[in-house]
Amino acid sequence: MTILTNKADKVDRLAQLTQSTESVSGSSLWREAFRRMRSSKMAIIGAAIIAAFVLVAVVGPMLAPHGATAQNWRSEVFPNQGKFVGMRGENWFGLDHLGRDMFSRWLVGARQTLLVGVVSMLIGLVVGALVGVLSGAAATLGGKAGQRVDTVIMRFTDIMLSLPSLLLAVSIAAVLGQSLTTVMIAVGVVQIPIFARLLRGSMLVQGGADYVLAAKAVGIRRKRIVLTQILPNSLSPVIVQATLSLATAIIEAAALSYLGLGNPDPAVPEWGVMLSQAQRFFDNEPMMAAYPAIGIIITALGFTLLGEAMREALDPKLRG
Amino acid sequence: MSLLSVEELSVTFTARGRKDATAVDGVSFTVDQGQVVGLVGESGCGKSVTSLALMGLLPRKGVRIGGRAEFDGRDLLTLSERKLRDMRGSQLAMIFQDPLSSLNPVVPIGIQVTEILQRHRGLKGEKARKEAASLLDRVGIPDPTRRLKEYPHQLSGGMRQRALIAMAVACAPRLLIADEPTTALDVTIQAQILELLKELVDQEGTALLMITHDLGVVAGLCDEVNVLYAGRAVESAGRRELFAHPTHPYAHGLLGSIPRLDAPRGEPLNPIRGSINDKIAWADGCAFAPRCDHYTMECLTGTPELTEPRAAGHQVRCVNPVLPTAEVPA
Amino acid sequence: MLRLVVRRLLQLIPTLLGLSVLLFLWLNRLPGGPASAILGERATEAEVARINRALGLDEPVHVQYWRFLKRIFELDLGTSTQTGQPVWDEFALRFPATVELSVAAILIAVAVGIPMGYLAAKRRGGWLDVASVSGSLLGICIPVFFLAMLLRGIFSVELGWFPSQGRLTTGINATDVTGFAVLDGVLTGEFDASWDAIMHLVLPAVALASIPLAVIVRMTRASVLEVLGEDYIRTAESKGLDKGTVRGRHVLRNALLPVITAVGLLTGSLLSGAVLTESVFDFGGIGSFIRTAIDGRDYPVLVGFILFIAMVYVLINLLVDLAYSIIDPRVRVH
Numbered sequence: 001m002t003i004l005t006n007k008a009d010k011v012d013r014l015a016q017l018t019q020s021t022e023s024v025s026g027s028s029l030w031r032e033a034f035r036r037m038r039s040s041k042m043a044i045i046g047a048a049i050i051a052a053f054v055l056v057a058v059v060g061p062m063l064a065p066h067g068a069t070a071q072n073w074r075s076e077v078f079p080n081q082g083k084f085v086g087m088r089g090e091n092w093f094g095l096d097h098l099g100r101d102m103f104s105r106w107l108v109g110a111r112q113t114l115l116v117g118v119v120s121m122l123i124g125l126v127v128g129a130l131v132g133v134l135s136g137a138a139a140t141l142g143g144k145a146g147q148r149v150d151t152v153i154m155r156f157t158d159i160m161l162s163l164p165s166l167l168l169a170v171s172i173a174a175v176l177g178q179s180l181t182t183v184m185i186a187v188g189v190v191q192i193p194i195f196a197r198l199l200r201g202s203m204l205v206q207g208g209a210d211y212v213l214a215a216k217a218v219g220i221r222r223k224r225i226v227l228t229q230i231l232p233n234s235l236s237p238v239i240v241q242a243t244l245s246l247a248t249a250i251i252e253a254a255a256l257s258y259l260g261l262g263n264p265d266p267a268v269p270e271w272g273v274m275l276s277q278a279q280r281f282f283d284n285e286p287m288m289a290a291y292p293a294i295g296i297i298i299t300a301l302g303f304t305l306l307g308e309a310m311r312e313a314l315d316p317k318l319r320g
Numbered sequence: 321m322s323l324l325s326v327e328e329l330s331v332t333f334t335a336r337g338r339k340d341a342t343a344v345d346g347v348s349f350t351v352d353q354g355q356v357v358g359l360v361g362e363s364g365c366g367k368s369v370t371s372l373a374l375m376g377l378l379p380r381k382g383v384r385i386g387g388r389a390e391f392d393g394r395d396l397l398t399l400s401e402r403k404l405r406d407m408r409g410s411q412l413a414m415i416f417q418d419p420l421s422s423l424n425p426v427v428p429i430g431i432q433v434t435e436i437l438q439r440h441r442g443l444k445g446e447k448a449r450k451e452a453a454s455l456l457d458r459v460g461i462p463d464p465t466r467r468l469k470e471y472p473h474q475l476s477g478g479m480r481q482r483a484l485i486a487m488a489v490a491c492a493p494r495l496l497i498a499d500e501p502t503t504a505l506d507v508t509i510q511a512q513i514l515e516l517l518k519e520l521v522d523q524e525g526t527a528l529l530m531i532t533h534d535l536g537v538v539a540g541l542c543d544e545v546n547v548l549y550a551g552r553a554v555e556s557a558g559r560r561e562l563f564a565h566p567t568h569p570y571a572h573g574l575l576g577s578i579p580r581l582d583a584p585r586g587e588p589l590n591p592i593r594g595s596i597n598d599k600i601a602w603a604d605g606c607a608f609a610p611r612c613d614h615y616t617m618e619c620l621t622g623t624p625e626l627t628e629p630r631a632a633g634h635q636v637r638c639v640n641p642v643l644p645t646a647e648v649p650a
Numbered sequence: 651m652l653r654l655v656v657r658r659l660l661q662l663i664p665t666l667l668g669l670s671v672l673l674f675l676w677l678n679r680l681p682g683g684p685a686s687a688i689l690g691e692r693a694t695e696a697e698v699a700r701i702n703r704a705l706g707l708d709e710p711v712h713v714q715y716w717r718f719l720k721r722i723f724e725l726d727l728g729t730s731t732q733t734g735q736p737v738w739d740e741f742a743l744r745f746p747a748t749v750e751l752s753v754a755a756i757l758i759a760v761a762v763g764i765p766m767g768y769l770a771a772k773r774r775g776g777w778l779d780v781a782s783v784s785g786s787l788l789g790i791c792i793p794v795f796f797l798a799m800l801l802r803g804i805f806s807v808e809l810g811w812f813p814s815q816g817r818l819t820t821g822i823n824a825t826d827v828t829g830f831a832v833l834d835g836v837l838t839g840e841f842d843a844s845w846d847a848i849m850h851l852v853l854p855a856v857a858l859a860s861i862p863l864a865v866i867v868r869m870t871r872a873s874v875l876e877v878l879g880e881d882y883i884r885t886a887e888s889k890g891l892d893k894g895t896v897r898g899r900h901v902l903r904n905a906l907l908p909v910i911t912a913v914g915l916l917t918g919s920l921l922s923g924a925v926l927t928e929s930v931f932d933f934g935g936i937g938s939f940i941r942t943a944i945d946g947r948d949y950p951v952l953v954g955f956i957l958f959i960a961m962v963y964v965l966i967n968l969l970v971d972l973a974y975s976i977i978d979p980r981v982r983v984h
Contacts, residue, residue: 159668164963166922167956170944171676174952247791254793255926259944275796279930282799283807293796300791308787377887408890416888421881424900426907426978435899436889471979487889 030236033313043309049302057114060107105269106291112180112263112270113299117250119184124191124249125242131157131192132199132238133231139200140207140230141222154200157193165190166255173261180263180270187252191245198241202234209233236314243307247300254296271295322350323527324374324495328387329397330551331369335382343369345551345602346387346623349544351495354525356518358542358559360532360574364596366551367531371497373397374529375414376404391495410440413488417500419480423472429456429483430468433490440491455486459516478509482516489520496521497529502537514541535578539563547571550599550607552623557634567630569612572642606638614640654975658968669960674718677953727954732946737954740939746829747817747935750847751928752920754855756913759862764909767870768902771878782867789864794923798857798930805853812853815932822846854931858923862916869912873905880904907978914970921959 037043135153138146160168169186176182206212207230215225250271256262257272258279271292278289331344344366351357359367372378374389374396389396391412396404416422424432433452437443443451449468456464459482472480481501488496498517502510518541521528530542538545538559545562547555547570555568566572573592592611599607605620606612612619618639626635629643721727727737770779806814813819817831822843827834832851835844877883878901886900921937928937936955943951 155664155668159665159672163669163956164919164922164959166919166925167959171952171956174944174947174949175676251791251793255795255922258793258795258926259929259941261944272793275793279795279799282803286800286803289796289799293793296793296796297788297791301787304787304791372884375888377884405890405892408888410890414888416881416885418881422885424882424886424904425980426903427899428979431899435891435895439889439891439895473980484885487885 033236033310036313037309040309040313042305043313046302046305046307046309049298050306053110053299053302054114056107057110061111063107065101065104102288102291105274106271106295109269109271109274109292110295112268113250113253113272113295116180116184116187116253116270117246117299117303120186120188120249120253121191121242121246123185123188124195124245125238127188128192128195129199129238131196133203133226135196136200136203136207136230136234137226139204140212141226150200153196157196160190160193161197165252169252169256170259170261173256178261178264180265180268183253183256183262183270183272186256186261187249190252191249194245195238195241199234199238202237203230206230206233237311240307240311240314243303243310247303247307250296250300250303322390323353323355324351324389324391324529326350326370326374326387326389329370329373329389330384330386331366331373331378332384332386333382334384340384342601343551344373347546347548347551347553348387349546349553349556351527351529351544353494353527354521355544356521356528356530356542358530358532358538358545359548360535360538360545361548362533362596365548367533367548368499370548371414371499371529371531374497375408375412376401377414406440409436409493410491411493412495412497413491413493415481415484415488415496415498415501418504419477419484420472420504422484423480425472428469428471429475433468433483433487436487436490452486452490455490456483459483459486459489459520460512461486477505478512481505481509481513485513485516485520489524489526492524493526495527495529497531499531500533501530503532503534517541535575547574550596550602552602552607552637553626553635554608554637555635556626557631561631561634565630565634567634567636567641567643568608568638569614569640569642570608612640614642616640655968655972658971662964662968666960666964669957670719670722671715673953673956674715677718677949678714722957727957728950730943730951731948732942732951737950740951741936741954741958743829744934744936744939747831747933748921748924748928748937750830750832751851751854751858751933751935751937752917752924754851755858755920755923756862756916758855758859759866759916760913762859763863763866764870764906767867767909768874768905770867771871771874774875779871782871786864786867789860792860793926794857794860795926795930797860798854798927801853801857802930813850817847817850817934818843819846819850850933854927854933857930858920858927861919861923862913865912865916866909869909870905873908874901877901877905903977907974910974910977911970914967917963917966921962 131153135150138153139150140146142149168190172186172189173182176185203226212225212229215229216222253262253270254272254275257270258276260276262273262276263270274292275289275296278285278292282289327348329344329347330342332340332342334340347366347370349357349359359370361367369378373385374391376396376399378385385397387397391407396407396412399407423429430449430452433455434443434448437448437451441451452468453464456467461467461479461482467475467479467483472483475483481504485501496517501517502513505513514537517528520526528541530537532538542559545555545557545559546553547562547568549570555562555566555571557565557567562571563575566575570592573590576590577592594611598610600609600620601607602623605622606615606624609615609619616639624637624639626637627641628635629641630636725738727741729735730737730740733740766778766782770776770782773779802814806812825834825838825840825843827837831847832844835841835847883896883900886896891900924935924937925940926937927933928935929941932938940951940955942948943955
C-alpha cells in the first residue's frame with residue numbers, strides 16, 4: 001500500500017461495502033433496493049428536489065419572462081445611491097448590476113448547470129468505466145500480464161487522485177482556455193479515476209466470488225464471464241457514485257467559475273458564473289448571490305440525498 | 321437459599337415500526353453457591369439473551385424486561401446502572417463466545433486485565449501488573465509477563481479465551497456466566513478450556529452458569545441442567561437424571577439426535593423435525609407442538625404447567641411427557 | 651519503524667516520477683507553450699524561436715524532461731511572470747499564512763466534529779443526530795466560497811464582529827519572526843498582535859472547516875456506531891468498567907482509527923478550499939496568490955503549486971500512515 005493510495009483505498013473499500021458477493025441478478029437487487037428507497041425520507045426528498053430541478057432546467061428557460069441579456073436602463077438599476085431594485089412585480093428576483101432580469105437568468109442558469117453536471121458526470125463515468133473495466137478484467141482474468149496492466153493503470157489513477165481535484169481542473173482549464181466545454185471537461189476528467197477505481201474494485205470483489213469460480217469451473221469462456229456475470233453485478237456502486245458525483249460536479253463547476261474559468265458568454269449564464277459576478281456586489285445586494293447559491297446548494301443536496309439513500313438501500317449489511 | 325434465583329424472566333424487543341419479538345418468555349431457574357448449572361437449547365431459544373439480561377448488558381431502549389432475578393437478595397433487573405456497574409466484574413462476571421472479537425484489538429492484553437483490577441480491587445501500577453501476570457499464569461498462559469504486552473491478534477484462539485477467563489475471574493466473582501465459551505475453538509482446545517473452568521470453579525467455590533447448545537459440555541460439567549425452548553424452560557433436572565430419562569419430547573429428541581457409536585449399523589439418526597421458527601406462542605399452547613410427535617389437542621390449550629411426572633426435582637413442562645410405556649397413565 | 655518509513659518513501663518514487671511526467675507534458679501543452687506565456691500572445695515567430703532556443707525547447711524531449719526534473723530537485727520552480735520573483739520564494743513568503751489557516755480549520759473541524767459525531771452515534775435518532783447528519787450533508791453541498799462570502803457579509807460587514815480581510819490590522823505593531831502571525835505575537839510578547847491575528851483567522855477558518863467538519867462528523871458517527879456494536883465493548887461493559895474508561899479506551903481508540911486517515915485525506919481538499927477562501931478574505935496566503943496566478947495565466951506559479959501540493963499531500967499522508975501504525979498494533983506487525 002503506497003501512501004498515495006489512501007484515497008484510492010477508500011474508493012476500493014466503498015466498492016467492497018456497496019457490494020454483496022452473492023450472485024443476485026441485477027434486477028432483483030435493484031427491485032429490492034427500490035422498494036426500500038420508497039420508504040426512505042432521504043430518497044423521497046432527494047428525488048423530489050431532482051425532479052423539480054430537472055423540470056425547471058428543461059421547461060424554465062422557455063417560460064423566462066425576459067431575455068437573459070435584456071438590460072433595463074441603468075437609471076432604473078440604481079435608483080437611489082447604488083441600491084438594487086430588489087424584488088418587484090415584473091422582476092421576481094430583481095435586477096442584477098447590469099439591469100438584467102435575475103429570475104430569467106436564474107432559469108437559464110438552471111439549464112446550464114444541469115448541462116454541466118450531467119455532461120461532466122458522463123465524461124467521468126464513460127471514460128472511467130472503460131478504464132475500470134479494462135483494469136478489472138485484466139486483474140481478474142488476465143493472468144500475470146493482466147495484473148501488470150492493472151498495476152500500471154491503477155498507479156496512474158493514484159497519481160490523479162493524489163491531486164486536489166480543483167487544482168487538477170484548474171490545470172486542465174488552463175490548457176483549454178475559458179469556456180463551458182472547458183469546465184465540463186475539467187470537472188469530468190477529475191471524476192475519471194474515481195469511477196475507474198470503483199468499477200475495478202467492485203469487479204475484483206465480484207471476480208473472487210463463489211459464483212464466478214463456479215462459472216470458471218464449468219468452463220464458461222472468460223470474456224463471457226466478465227460480460228454476463230461480473231460486470232452486471234459490479235455496477236451498483238458505480239450508479240451510486242454517478243448520482244453523488246452530479247452533486248460534486250455542480251459544486252466544482254461553480255468553484256471553477258468563481259476562479260474565472262467559467263463560460264464567458266453572458267447569454268447563457270451558469271449559476272456558478274452568476275455567483276462569481278455577484279461577489280463584488282455582495283455587501284450591497286446579497287440576494288444577487290443568494291439566488292444562484294441557493295440553486296446550487298439545493299440541487300447538490302438533492303443529488304447527495306438520493307445517492308446516499310441508494311447507497312444505504314444497496315448496502316448488503318442493512319439488507320434484511 | 322440460592323445464590324441466583326430467576327423467576328419468570330421475560331425479554332421482549334420492541335423496535336419501533338416492527339412487531340414486538342419475545343426472546344425470553346418466562347424462564348425460571350436457580351443457581352446455588354458452587355453449583356454448575358447448564359442452560360441448554362438450540363440457537364434462538366433465548367439462552368444468550370437470558371445471560372445478557374442478568375448482566376444488565378441489554379440496551380435500555382427498545383427492550384422490555386419482566387420477572388425477577390434475585391442475586392444475593394437483590395433483584396438484578398431493577399438495580400440502578402451504577403450499582404450494577406459495581407457488581408459486574410466483581411460479583412458477576414461473564415465469558416463470551418468468540419474470544420477474538422471479544423477482546424479489544426488495539427489495547428494490550430495486560431491493560432485489559434489490569435483495568436478490571438484497578439476498577440474493583442484498586443490495584444495500580446506494578447502491583448496490578450504482578451497480579452495480572454499471576455492471573456494469566458493461573459489460567460495456563462505460559463510466559464505471562466511477555467504476554468501482558470502483546471495484543472489479542474498475537475495470541476492463539478485458546479490463549480485468547482484463557483485471557484478472557486483470566487479477566488472474568490480476576491476479582492473472584494461469586495457467579496460466572498459462560499456463554500458458549502468453547503464454540504469458537506478447536507475440539508482439542510475446547511476440552512482444555514472446559515477443564516480449566518471446572519478447576520477454577522472447584523477451587524474458588526464459584527457458581528457457574530453454563531450456556532451451551534453442546535450436550536457434551538453439559539454431560540462433562542453441569543450439576544443441574546435446564547433445557548430451554550423458545551424462551552422457556554421445558555425441562556429441569558440433575559445431569560444424571562436428565563441424561564438417563566429425558567422426559568420432555570424436545571429434550572428426548574435432542575438426546576436422540578446425537579449419533580451413538582453403540583447403535584446398530586444402518587440405524588437412522590433421529591433428528592427433530594423442522595426448525596425453531598416453527599413455533600406457536602407459549603400463551604396459546606406448547607411452543608414445541610408443531611415439531612412434536614406426541615402432541616394432542618390438549619397441547620394447544622394454554623401454557624403447559626411444570627410437573628414432576630417422573631421423579632421429585634425433575635420438572636417437565638409437558639402434557640404428554642415421554643415416559644416408559646408401562647408408566648403411561650391410562 | 652525506520653524500515654517502514656524507508657519503504658514508504660521508496661514506494662513514493664514511481665508515483666512522484668509519474669506526476670512529474672504529467673506536469674512536464676502539461677507544461678508543454680499549454681496554449682502557445684512557455685514562450686507565449688512569457689512574451690504574451692502577440693509575440694512574433696522569430697521572438698518565439700529565440701525564447702525557445704534560450705529555454706532549450708528546441709532540444710529533444712527527453713533532454714528537456716531531464717532538465718525539468720533537475721530543476722525540481724534544486725527547488726528551482728522558475729520565475730513568476732506576475733511578480734518577477736522566483737516561484738519558490740513567493741511560496742516561502744506566503745506559505746505560513748496558508749498553513750496557519752489550514753491548521754486552524756482542521757483544529758476546528760476535529761474539535762467540533764469528533765465530539766459531535768460521537769454524541770450523534772451515542773444518541774442515534776435523537777435531535778442531535780438528525781441535526782448533525784443533515785448539517786453535514788448541507789456542509790458538503792455549500793460551495794466553500796459562498797459560505798465564506800456569507801460569513802464575511804454577516805459577521806464582519808453587517809455585525810462588525812470580525813475584520814473582513816487580511817491577516818493583521820494595518821498599523822498594528824507586529825514583528826515577523828516565523829511568518830506565523832499568531833505564533834509571532836506569542837514569541838515576541840506582542841499579545842495584542844496575536845489576538846488580532848486570531849480575530850482575522852476566525853471567519854476564513856470556519857468557512858474552510860466546513861467540508862472537513864462535515865466529513866469528520868459523518869465518519870466519526872459511522873465509526874462509533876460500528877464500534878458500539880462490537881463484542882469487545884460488551885466485554886468492557888461486562889467488566890463493570892466506569893463509563894469514561896469504556897468510552898476513551900474501548901470506543902474512541904478504535905473508532906478514531908478511520909477518522910485519522912480521513913483527516914489526512916482531507917488535506918488535498920483543504921488546500922483547494924484555501925484557494926477559494928483566501929481569495930474571498932484576501933488573506934494573503936498561497937491561496938490568494940494562486941487566484942491571481944490563475945487570472946494572470948502565471949504558469950510557472952501554477953506548475954510549482956501543483957508540485958508543491960503533491961509533496962505536501964504526500965508528506966502529510968506519510969505522517970498519517972506513521973501515526974496509524976503507532977496507534978493500530980495490527981498494522982505495526984505486518
